[in-house]
Amino acid sequence: MAGLEIAFFGSSLVSAYWNGAATYYRGIIRALAARGHRVTFFEPDAYDRQKHRDIPDPDWAGVVVYPATESGVSWALEKARGADIVVKASGVGVFDDELAAGVLGIRRPDGLAVYWDVDAPATLAQLDANPAEPLRALIPKFDFVLTYGGGPPVIKAFRALGAQACVPIYNALDPDTHHPVPFQPKFFADLTFLGNRLPDREARVERFFLDAAARLPDKRFLLGGNGWHDKPMPANVKALGHVYTADHNALNCSAMAVLNISRESMAAMGYSPATRVFEAAGAGACLITDDWVGIPTFLEPGREVLVARDGAEVAEQLAALTPERAHAVGQAAMRRVLAHHTYEQRAVLVEALLSGMDVTHLRLTEGV
Template sequence: MKLVVLGLSLSSSWGNGHATTFRGLLGEFATRGHDILFLERDVPWYASQRDLADPDYCRLSFYSDLKDLERWQGEIARADAVMVGSYVPQGVDVGRFVQQTARGVTAFYDIDTPVTLAKFARGDFEYLSPELIPGFDVYLSFTGGPTLRFIERELGSPGARALYCQADPAIYRPLDVPSRWDLSYLGTWSEDRQPTVEKLLCAAARALPERRFCVAGPLYPGDIEWPANVERIEHVPPAEHPDFYAASRFTLNVTRADMIAAGWSPSVRLFEAAMCGCPVISDVWDGLDQLFEPGREILLARTTEDVVAALEGIAPAQARAIGEAARVRALAEHTSAVRAGELERHLEEAMVGKHTAALAGEGWTEA
């Protein structure tokens, strides 16, 4: 099929998790024989931090504003499917333009579903508004579980489907590198995650001054007082993520408050670390046990003491066994190839539904 994607970014992974998600998903989608055009708003903060200028699996083009987007009106109209992502600048106007222009299936890909719904509750329609949702043939969500039924029943989506994040095993794999940290955390700063980072990493670092810790990611305020044994790294490019996880005895997963409330909202770092064989210590939320088995494939922590107990009490062989078990699970269920197959199935089902509805509207019945 011909697929047009309007997403936050494909060209730059700086300060967002969208780019790596799109890269893995669309790379495998192209491998399945599909033609892809990715349209990205040209903004200075990504233009100055681009780490993928010319992907070999799709066409990547930039538009400067809504008027400039009209240059691709023909491609959008002729596409078999058009997918708009969350956090696209002026996303409401972009979504409306797509729904008015596209003749094929339209999809909204929400990489931030709990954030979107929390924004709705506040009357904040930054990149999506409720009245647009019934106009998308399928709502693809980073969050599964009960949230999908809510999107259908309360917001009027014709079909809400989980399309979780994923990782590419060709990139994320175990590496033999020297250990640098006992516990690491890789994530962009967010105000609602920082208290958990403080509790599960910084407090553990203060309790274990002989251990080594690391927090990597951009946008952390300069007034945070990091313990002396916590190394700060401003940005780790995606190509260096496997080395980062390989250098970590354990890595931490911290989830945003809205995603904890919704449940069933895995972060990409879960799957990236798992495929690298790095054992994960995670905060706790509904649905996590459906993705990895606690105690065997992942470790759960509610308190600083839980983290300290893991770092002090789990032998290296046991830690490696946990990491390897998670890797086996991730390779079976959470690869980019698996997600590309799911995307293909969801779009094809939406095409069938759209075709059936059109026939019904014309008074036809299918044999």
């Protein structure tokens, strides 16, 4: 098919600082570019992200940084006018409602407008709590709602809001970015968790990570991410602060095991694997995850991932883990994600949807 011109409004492509969706954006957009599509990513100069860039402007996407002001939003929308596809991602962080309405306003008569939700459970909870939210009236006007997780419950909820179509485009692996690297002593740990301190994550980090650390005082635990510097924690936990994406592989490859902890809303909805799941698996790390509905869709419990329901079970899994067992689980996970969960495969689905092709033969497309 001929390459599409795509204008994409999101939080940031070049900075992962307070921006957990960055690696998801990069994986999807880079894979679309490899298939001949031209993406321009529009991001606001907000939250000091431009001061904490992880990457320079890439050669596989244009990047337009606009002032985080009403006039800046209007300028960016005009610059995006004329694209074949216009995308508004959730969680841009400034002027989200204005951007959603604006993207619909610049859609060409023969073009498409897409709402791409990178935190669907939280969006749905917000819409449910406040019927007057402007986004509620806009959802039916988009040609597609795409989400980076949520499965059947999210599809059902968006369809109930009037979405014309809702399709999960799940997180995945970019094997050129996340892959095995040599062990680095500074990142050695028995268990590592990486995630920013957020309101609907903190209690679960206490329950799954800090509780496990308290139960295993002879083990070393690393905690990466923004916001944890003043959090009380056991003496065997070291807080690293923000970990730049260039260090993610070494972080994943230098621990006996890596822990995934879903945010409360995502765990409740299910079918919402975080980017970290695929990044860790792609590096061959042994992954322990909190329990949520839909895990077998992505990794086989007990063989490709270890599952725990609370900190006590995390501690049990870790105490029983040997280097040989950890290696076997990590290698099995890496084989699975390389075979079935790469951004190249996700891009095939996105391309098919946007070009009006039949997608019923593709994986992970329930609910179209």
